Structure formats: structure tokens, C-alpha cells
Amino acid sequence: MAAKDDFGRAGESRAVEYLTGRGYDIIERNWRCPQGEIDIIASTGAHLAVVEVKTRRSSAYGHPFEAVDARKLRRLWQLAFAWAAVHPDEVRGRDIRVEAIGITGPDPAVAEIEHLEDLS
Template identity: 65%
Template sequence: MAAKDDLGRAGEDRAARYLTDSGYEVLDRNWRCAQGELDIVARRGGWLAVVEVKTRRSLAYGHPLEAVDARKRRRLWQLAHAWALDNGGRIHGLRIRIDVIGIVGTDPAVGQLEHLENLS
């Protein structure tokens, strides 16, 4: 399990660097509450992006973006609203959206990264 945790952590680190390099301000990482955890919360322009990061070594079990199904999106929206309530002063005037970053490769630092913005 440690290897899987290390892979996930490395993927989240890569995703946070990618977002920062793309002009986002990372506000929170691995935020937890009773309902679950958000990987990354970031702001750019008028948007607050709740970013789910999925990292896989290969496509043997499908593309990582496929893991964010309708049930997972509903949960992310619930967590996004919980984060917003907990951080009200930091989101004034921002629209909230759900993003997903998928990384595929044995080394997440150089693996293929895809960013899907504003999932419904």
C-alpha cells in the first residue's frame, strides 16, 4: 500500500506544480472533513477549482480520468461546498468548479498529464 500512497502523493505534487505554473494559486491540499478529502483547492481568475488528482502507472486498469464517475462528482461537489463553508472569506465572489487531473506513467514527475476543467 505504501507504494500506491507514494504514487498518489507524487501525482498530487506534480499536479500542484502544474497548476501553479499555469497561473493558479493553490489554496489547500489534502483538506479533510467528516465527509472526505479534497486533493487540491486552487484559484485562478474568478474560479475556485476543486481538483481531484488520479495517478496510474499504466492504462492497464483504464484511464485515470475514468475513475471520476457521476457518484464521485457528486461527492466532490458536497466536499467543495463543505470547504467553501469552512473558508468563506477566501472565496468571496468566486464561482466553484470541479476539475480532474489524470497522470499516467511509472514516474508521475514526467508522466503524461491531462487536465479536465469544469466537470458537470
Template identity: 55%
Template sequence: MAAKDERGRAGEDRACAYLAAQGFRVVSRNWRTTSGELDIVAVRGRSLVVVEVKTRRTTDYGDPLAAVDRRKLAQVWRLALGWVREHPEESRGRTVRVDVIGITGEDPATADLAHLEDVR
């Protein structure tokens, strides 16, 4: 696995641990279609939360949260709707939102973590 892929996986692991500590239950990771991939799908209460995770070593190329632009956000929403269609048992009666978690630092396990909720 390439170093970039390993860093991304470590960032997603960190994000899942953070979400669990915040009371979320992760129901899916790395859900793929021909159109793309959802990093994390989690539930808390009546919310189904699709989480895009961006992990970077530094902010030399910008804040990882800023990497989720309108185009990327639109793609995440399209994928989220596909996930809902394929998982009606987890989705029924829940509101859907997209969150973004940015992780910045050398070691994703101890790096700075920022969580933006309900990104539109």
C-alpha cells in the same frame, strides 16, 4: 507510507506544479472531513477550482480520468461546498468548478498529464 499513497502524493505534487505554471494559486491540499478528502483547492482569477487528481502507473485498468464517475463527482461537489462554507474569505465572489487531473506513467514527475476543466 504505502507505495500507492506515495504515488498518489507524487501525482498531487506534479498536479500542483502544473497548476502553478498555469497561473493557479493552490490554497489547500488534502482537506479532510469525515465524508472524504479534497486533493487540491486552487484559485485563478475569479474561479475557485477543486481539483481531483488520479494517478496511475498504466491504463491497464482504464484511463485515470474515467475513475471520476458520477458518484465520485457528487462526493467532490459535496466536499467542495463544505470547503466553501469553512473558507468564506477565499470563496467570496468566486465561481466554483471541479477539474480532474489524470496522471499516467511510471514516474509521476514525468508521466503524461491530462487536465479536464469544469467537469459536471
């Protein structure tokens, strides 16, 4: 596995710790379907969150959230609906929202973390 992949997985693990610390329940990680992959699916109260995690060693090539552009947001919504179609009982009575977590720093375990809770 490439160092880049390990770095990204470390960022996703940090995001899971962050979310659980904020009261989210993690339902699934790295869910895949033909259209792509969802990094984290989590619930908090009446919300089901589809979470995209972007981990960067620095902001030299842009902020992590810059990678979540309109095209990526459309893809995340498509993936959210695909996941919901396969897991209707998990969705029942909950609003779905797309969220993003940006992690910036050379060590994801202690890097700066930012969270956008509702990308519409």
C-alpha cells in the same frame, strides 16, 4: 506508508507544479472533513477549483478519469460546498468548479498529464 500512497502523493505534487505553471494559486492540499478529502483547492482568476488528482502507472486498468464517475463527482461537489462553508472569505466573489487531473506513467514526475477544467 505504502508505495501506492507515495505514488499518489508524487502525482499530487506533479499536479501542483502543473497548476502553478498555468497560473493557479494553491490554497490548500489534502483538506479533510468527515465526508472525505479534497486533493487540491486552488484559485485562478474568478474561479475556485476543487481538483481531484488520479495517478496511474499505466492505462491497463482504465484511464484515470474513468475513476471520476457520477458518484465521485457528486462527492466532490459535496466536499466543495463543505470547504466553502468553512472558508467563506476565500469563496466570496468566485465561482466554484470541480476539475480533474489525470497522470499516467510509471514516474509521476515525467508522466503524461491531462486536465479537465470544468466538470459539471
